Amino acid sequence: MAQIKESITNNETTKQLTLIQAINDGMRLLLEEDDRTIILGEDIGKNGGVFRATEGLQETFGGDRVVDTPLSEAGIIGTSIGLAVNGFRPIAEIQFLGFIYPAYEQIMTHVSRIRMRSMSRFTVPMVIRAPYGAGIRAPEIHSDSTETLFTHMPGIKVVCPSNPYDAKGLLIAAMEDPDPVLVLEPMKNYRSKRDEVPVGKYTVEIGKGKIVREGTDVTLIAWGAMISIAEKAAKLAAQKGISCEIIDLRTLYPIDRDIIANSVKKTTRAVIIHEAQNTGGLGNDIVSIINDTAFLYLRAPIERITGFDVPVPFFALEEHYLPTAARVVEGIEKVVHF
Amino acid sequence: MEDNYPIKRIIDDQGSLVDTGFENQIDEQLVQDLYYHMLRIRTFDRKAINLQRQGRLGTYAPFEGQEAAQVGSALALKAGDWVFPTYRDHGATITFGKSMARTFLYWNGRVEGCVAPQDRNIFPPAVPIATQLPHAAGAAWAEKRRGTQNAAIAYFGDGATSEGDFHEGLNFASVFKVPVVFFNQNNGYAISVPIEKQMNSETIAQKSVAYGIPGVRIDGNDCFAVYFETKKAFDNARAGNGPTLIEAVTWRKGAHTTADDPSKYRPEKQGEDFVDPLTRLELFMKNYGHWNDEWIQATKDKTSSEVEAAVDEMEKFPPPNLEDVFNHVYAEMPAQLVEQRESYLAHLGRR
Ligand SMILES: Cc1ncc(C[n+]2csc(CCOP(=O)(O)OP(=O)(O)O)c2C)c(N)n1
Numbered sequence: 001m002a003q004i005k006e007s008i009t010n011n012e013t014t015k016q017l018t019l020i021q022a023i024n025d026g027m028r029l030l031l032e033e034d035d036r037t038i039i040l041g042e043d044i045g046k047n048g049g050v051f052r053a054t055e056g057l058q059e060t061f062g063g064d065r066v067v068d069t070p071l072s073e074a075g076i077i078g079t080s081i082g083l084a085v086n087g088f089r090p091i092a093e094i095q096f097l098g099f100i101y102p103a104y105e106q107i108m109t110h111v112s113r114i115r116m117r118s119m120s121r122f123t124v125p126m127v128i129r130a131p132y133g134a135g136i137r138a139p140e141i142h143s144d145s146t147e148t149l150f151t152h153m154p155g156i157k158v159v160c161p162s163n164p165y166d167a168k169g170l171l172i173a174a175m176e177d178p179d180p181v182l183v184l185e186p187m188k189n190y191r192s193k194r195d196e197v198p199v200g201k202y203t204v205e206i207g208k209g210k211i212v213r214e215g216t217d218v219t220l221i222a223w224g225a226m227i228s229i230a231e232k233a234a235k236l237a238a239q240k241g242i243s244c245e246i247i248d249l250r251t252l253y254p255i256d257r258d259i260i261a262n263s264v265k266k267t268t269r270a271v272i273i274h275e276a277q278n279t280g281g282l283g284n285d286i287v288s289i290i291n292d293t294a295f296l297y298l299r300a301p302i303e304r305i306t307g308f309d310v311p312v313p314f315f316a317l318e319e320h321y322l323p324t325a326a327r328v329v330e331g332i333e334k335v336v337h338f
Numbered sequence: 339m340e341d342n343y344p345i346k347r348i349i350d351d352q353g354s355l356v357d358t359g360f361e362n363q364i365d366e367q368l369v370q371d372l373y374y375h376m377l378r379i380r381t382f383d384r385k386a387i388n389l390q391r392q393g394r395l396g397t398y399a400p401f402e403g404q405e406a407a408q409v410g411s412a413l414a415l416k417a418g419d420w421v422f423p424t425y426r427d428h429g430a431t432i433t434f435g436k437s438m439a440r441t442f443l444y445w446n447g448r449v450e451g452c453v454a455p456q457d458r459n460i461f462p463p464a465v466p467i468a469t470q471l472p473h474a475a476g477a478a479w480a481e482k483r484r485g486t487q488n489a490a491i492a493y494f495g496d497g498a499t500s501e502g503d504f505h506e507g508l509n510f511a512s513v514f515k516v517p518v519v520f521f522n523q524n525n526g527y528a529i530s531v532p533i534e535k536q537m538n539s540e541t542i543a544q545k546s547v548a549y550g551i552p553g554v555r556i557d558g559n560d561c562f563a564v565y566f567e568t569k570k571a572f573d574n575a576r577a578g579n580g581p582t583l584i585e586a587v588t589w590r591k592g593a594h595t596t597a598d599d600p601s602k603y604r605p606e607k608q609g610e611d612f613v614d615p616l617t618r619l620e621l622f623m624k625n626y627g628h629w630n631d632e633w634i635q636a637t638k639d640k641t642s643s644e645v646e647a648a649v650d651e652m653e654k655f656p657p658p659n660l661e662d663v664f665n666h667v668y669a670e671m672p673a674q675l676v677e678q679r680e681s682y683l684a685h686l687g688r689r
């Protein structure tokens with residue numbers, strides 16, 4: 001990470017970082033400021049992680065704090081539980097979200113409910129990081145976007161940054177949170193752009209979305225890698241005279257209901273975009289939030305542009321699975337011309 | 339423990355017989371089969387790396403260094419047996435009868451690449467580590483229930499032994515005494531993690547003790563040791579004596595995949611003394627009168643043209659059918675999926 005350029009903006013030191021570098025920077029800071037921080041995962045030591053998220057961290061902090069574990073996701077999460085209840089602050093890296101399933105039992109039956117089962121006598125503040133999503137021509141099973149398996153799970157929070165600034169801020173917020181937090185990192189955005197990221201500590205509040213584009217005719221709601229699709233669609237729609245507002249949800253549980261309600265009340269129309277499968281997708285929860293908070297303001301039924309109800313296809317066909325700007329524009333026109 | 343599980347070899351690094359017990363079982367046909375298949379998959383593997391570099395293939399997992407382990411074991415199978423491979427075992431599956439063109443397709447992100455010929459029970463490669471071990475136990479169980487002579491083999495790496503599925507597969511197989519061979523290729527690394535960080539045990543073979551099944555440690559770069567020990571394990575399985583765990587000690591000569599850079603984690607000189615399994619077989623052939631320049635040249639020409647033909651077939655394969663995004667998910671497509679497909683095709687102007 002030698003080529004990082006430092007600059008001063010608004011009297012605050014910032015660095016030009018990619019999303020993956022921002023995650024690395026955040027973890028470095030968390031290791032520096034708190035001896036209890038421990039990072040566990042596969043290939044995160046010398047190799048620096050398969051995406052280089054932990055590059056250089058073992059070198060600086062040693063193999064006791066940045067730990068290459070045996071190849072076992074249940075082991076990583078299970079031991080993180082023990083470490084967390086007993087005074088450490090684990091950051092567990094799951095190499096790809098598609099490989100988290102052996103740990104699902106540990107997360108579902110223990111991580112998420114130890115607080116409840118012990119009436120807060122035991123708690124497991126920990127961060128689980130997992131790259132997710134399709135569109136990088138990865139081999140099969142590496143491209144899952146199964147966030148609702150976790151938003152459906154009471155007792156754990158789920159965040160999903162789309163850009164470098166939010167990535168570092170949400171990671172630090174996740175570490176400071178008294179509850180376990182799953183950080184879903186869009187692989188497609190890991191190196192897609194650089195942002196000015198503050199060098200020091202800051203947080204992005206969990207549970208708060210962000211308006212990333214203001215508009216008046218329709219609200220687009222998305223997160224992670226779908227933000228860039230929403231932005232492309234908004235530009236195309238603008239050429240047709242349609243003004244789109246875009247909400248980057250950033251936290252998938254608990255969802256920022258206010259930002260959705262306020263925006264939809266203003267624009268009176270909504271299109272939800274996610275790359276996960278349609279059925280049981282988070283879009284359904286968002287529809288019910290709009291139903292509960294802004295139903296009488298709606299001028300058209302809500303559109304959902306999502307992945308299909310199929311396993312994410314092998315990469316030769318993945319472009320046909322993922323929502324495209326063209327599909328989103330079609331959805332936008334449908335709600336606008338309803 | 340290493341003493342309890344000495345590495346079995348039949349030929350040494352110079353291609354000389356060190357265990358003469360097999361001498362009269364090594365005939366010209368076996369030598370030529372081993373050589374032909376090892377050269378063939380080596381040619382395939384190197385071609386695949388080149389294609390990936392030229393952008394004609396996606397990320398690829400090479401197996402150079404593991405040819406003896408993959409070919410020796412695959413040649414010990416019978417036509418009716420079941421094979422449960424990983425993403426690195428296409429050397430074994432090609433040897434057993436999977437098409438090379440389909441295998442190239444797999445690495446080009448084509449689901450058609452998972453499809454085995456009708457007369458070969460080859461499962462699609464297991465990408466989630468160790469998940470295939472219980473499958474092999476189940477397929478073997480079915481053969482046992484049906485009273486056939488068929489058996490199953492599960493291929494897996496050293497890293498896979500850390501997953502729960504490894505334990506569960508071996509435990510079930512041993513409890514139900516099913517005809518399965520658990521064929522481990524200990525290639526020293528699981529991506530960047532060396533075996534000594536993966537486990538506290540000195541060998542993988544010793545893990546068999548916990549399940550009360552035979553465990554054997556072999557030189558995985560000695561194609562004869564691999565062939566005869568795998569055959570023995572299969573004979574045992576077919577005779578109703580249950581599973582065997584084989585640890586074939588080998589070496590991943592190259593990167594984990596074409597997206598990996600081993601210089602980040604492997605000491606520079608590590609593996610320098612590794613004697614290539616194909617070179618070892620060549621030395622053996624020269625030492626014991628199996629070397630025939632004409633046959634060797636003809637075999638080289640044959641394997642190269644087979645691989646070239648497979649590349650051609652892969653590149654001329656019909657383009658992906660976008661309806662396959664929706665096909666084969668259910669026996670009968672549910673109405674809501676039909677609706678999703680129709681609205682997508684309409685969006686593309688194809689309806
Ligand atoms: C459940 C699961 N976790 C993580 C991965 C990512 N991964 C792919 S290969 C690999 C290492 C496997 O090592 P080993 O079992 O020794 O097999 P080898 O690759 O050496 O053939 C890892 C960690 C995966 N595919 N599945």
Ligand SMILES: [Mg+2]
Binds near residue numbers: 496523525527528
């Ligand atoms: Mg290995």
